[in-house]
Amino acid sequence: MTTARHHDIVIVGGGAAGIATASSLLRRRPSLDIAVIEPSEDHFYQPGWTMVGAGVFQAPVTRRAMASVMPKAVTWVRQAAATFQPDHNQVTLADGATLTYQVLVVAPGIRLAWEKIAGLEETLGSNGVTSNYRYDLAPYTWELVQGLKSGRAIFSQPPMPIKCAGAPQKAMYLSCDAWEEAGVLGNIDVEFRNAGAVLFGVADYVPALMEYVERYGIQLKLGSNLVAVDGPSRTATFATAEGEVQRTFDMLHVVPPQVAPQFVADSPLAAESGFVDVDQFTLQHVRYPNVFGAGDAGSMPNAKTAAAARKQAPLVAVNALAVLDGKAPPIDYDGYGSCPLTVERGKIILAEFGYGGKLLPSFPEWLIDGTRPARLSWLLKSEVLPWVYWNGMLKGHEWLVRPKPRLTLRDAA
Structure with missing residues (x-):
């Protein structure tokens, strides 16, 4: 029988949250023995895919080899985690090998459940059906936008939770801006079919967004959830309170339903939602004190964004080290997340907010008023944030x- 390999800290997931947490831990304590479980050979800057779908970025700039971002001091376990045995401080890998730990950080992200929309997988990337939620499909979005001169374009949004709740709208606004620039917007019937009851979950940003909905002539259909796609006939079926509605399309931008990774949902670590069951402030597991959740896989009620992972990673590092030293977690998370809403090429509404929809701006209002579209916010997203991601966040710069x-966050939440 193979002996389990032991590490001070095991991190499941080599995405934004996992790598940033590992780097923040090592900056505080370089002698730590950390293992990162991650089977992928590539690492992606996913916030850039909206820009790829708008012809601003080329897809390859959002991808780097995992080896180039993995901290050199960690042990990279190049396979998938399969099951958790938290009562024994153990993770079992896909090949049956086991790792044991003193502290576990679970950060495998969220799963895109394309299969939950009937007929979707068979037609993605063809028949006018695309999604900026996949690296290989974002360029097809731009191809469709450039080619569409008239007809109907539908943009869908599934029920929460999804990563980057603004991304469905970003794709739509940037497409409309391109059509407006090309002089064809008036010939295109644009629909935004959102399964939710509101345009955006934080009310302070809705007035500015509605100005763009009206400017572009977008038909806003709330409570409309995409359930099936027939690619060859270019027909989409939506579930509404009044029953199913079928709409033909020339372009359909789909955002898939999103769920916890199955190996997390099936584990003792899962909440009823399937996500890692953590305290929303400390990000410490509610039943296993030496386990933490970070990034999209956590049960916290924050917006699932890269900016949230950036805020969570150093916090998990501090709290995990406290637990490693036999102390209580000293830091609380305020629910911070950021969603730079690209409303036109060159302008962004910089939504920054925390638990309860509280606005948490990073900059003074005189510099950037996040509730209004601004050019400086566009420069932040297009030039500054990608650099910060690769050279700051993933390297433990905070x-x-x-x-x-x-x-005192608990009484306010």
């Missing part, structure tokens, strides 16, 4: 997100 002593 600009604007360095953990502070515990705030």
